[in-house]
Amino acid sequence: MVDGHWLGGGVMWLFWIVLIVVVLWAVKSAASNENQSTNKQKSAQDILKERYARGEIDEDEFERRKRELKK
Incomplete structure (x- = not known):
């Protein structure tokens, strides 16, 4: 009944969640750096x-x- 696909599917979900978190962090970090450079001017x-x-x-x-x- 269990053919081993659950582990692969669960890992794929984990991959997408980690990828989304990394992208959101990068966008937030870039926006933060932009605000800091504006203040310096x-x-x-x-x-x-x-x-x-x-x-x-x-x-x-x-x-x-x-x-x-x-x-």
């Missing part, structure tokens, strides 16, 4: 604007640093 003025928008620095500090960057 920000100018000092962009970073200053973000810090001001988040409330990390006040208006006086923002203006002072902006003048320093324009020198």
Whole structure:
């Protein structure tokens, strides 16, 4: 009754599951690296604007640093 095909079929399912997991991991990793490289390309003025928008620095500090960057 059992002709030995179950083991082959089970291994094939395992292969496809592992393959899908590896592909998903690779896509997620590539997307993560893309986001990191985008952050590295920000100018000092962009970073200053973000810090001001988040409330990390006040208006006086923002203006002072902006003048320093324009020198």
